[in-house]
Amino acid sequence: MILQISVAMKAMPWYCALPTISEYLTEIGWTKSFPRLNNVGWLAFLVYLAIYLVFVEFGIYWMHRELHDIKPLYKYLHATHHIYNKQNTLSPFAGLAFHPLDGILQALPHSLGLFIIPVHLNTHLLLIFIEAIWTANIHDCIHANLWPVMGAGYHTIHHTTYRHNYGHFTIWMDWMFGTLRDPMDDEAKVM
Template sequence: MDRTQYLQQFVDETGWYNSIVLGLILPEWIWRPLPFPLQSWLRNYIGGSLLYLVSGFLWCFYIYYLKRNAYIPKDSIPSYRAMKLQIIVAMKAMPWYSALPTLSEYMVESGWSKCFSTISEVGWPMYMVYLLTYLVLCEFGIYWMHRELHDIKPLYKHLHATHHIYNKQNTLSPFAGLAFHPLDGILQAIPHVICLFVIPTHFMTHVILLFCEAIWTANIHDCIHGKVWPVMGAGYHTIHHTTYRHNYGHYTIWMDWLFGTLRDPEDNYKKGE
């Protein structure tokens, strides 16, 4: 198989994703004539918006109403107004968020990355090695990107402060997970794209992990501490929103432990903070 044929596999796969999402929602005569990158952007926008809104509404309905007071004290439940404002901020940013996976897909389709199309090309053992390396590099990159968004004052003032107006339990909700300034959200997701040029990555896995970001960020803003080591759960992230100087990590606590910024929820509780 020559290089052109190989790269066509990525285009075909992206086209398949487009047909699944757009084909279920829009008549074909609307989206099919669009330029291929615009199709991909529209699919990312619609898919991302649905994932954010549906998962957010279902999760809020479960923890705030079906299980009211079981997970969150009554005085810690955010108001309708707070959640509405978070949705507005997130939805204003969604068109811009959608540009990043569209760009990463274009770079893969153009052969600029180290992506591979099928796991059989490298075998399962190497796939797992590459995946673990990808996740570690992403964790490192997201930690430092997040930390610098706090440490570099202009970045905090003009970008990250938009997210940190949610600084108490009763202002945090799953909808806060994507309530960022658009550039802030993109910067924190960029390590996923940078890794494509550093480590061989399975294309579908990359796409899935990008969309997992939406689910995970909703989870760590719900204030429910799952206590599953070494996961950077909501208990850790709630501390981040109240102290601003701890728990910058994403999926795990390891980077905060390694670089001295970890604060455990249990220790926080014992100190009465």
């Protein structure tokens, strides 16, 4: 766990740079982000938010999957995170123990979305904050089963098989692209 904390603390300033740059570009007007809900209204806000969340889910799924499938990316970037590959080596700190470039690549869909989809700036920042908490949560090995949420049970399987459950907040992308492995199925096999 000390190694996980050390890796996370060294990488964190680097992968905090992307949201900082994104916020600056938003503040100078280069993104489609908007500052107030009354700029677009509640209905448009909810529609844009749904589109943004799907975009982020899709982007993070594919970025994460490619970090596994493209061998040099895995070897030089993502393997740093996957040294924690057993249930007893995972902890909330492992969720932030990434190579800095790996963390930036996986956060990229959040920032790219700002240039494509109108999204409320504070909502975007809140989602980035929630993502940090979420990342720690899915590495804590406390297996709650709340479909379609990508919980720790699903993500622990990801760390032990390397070929399943690449998703972000939900399991939908894994289900759509054939990489879903349900922890309930694994428990049924054991019994």
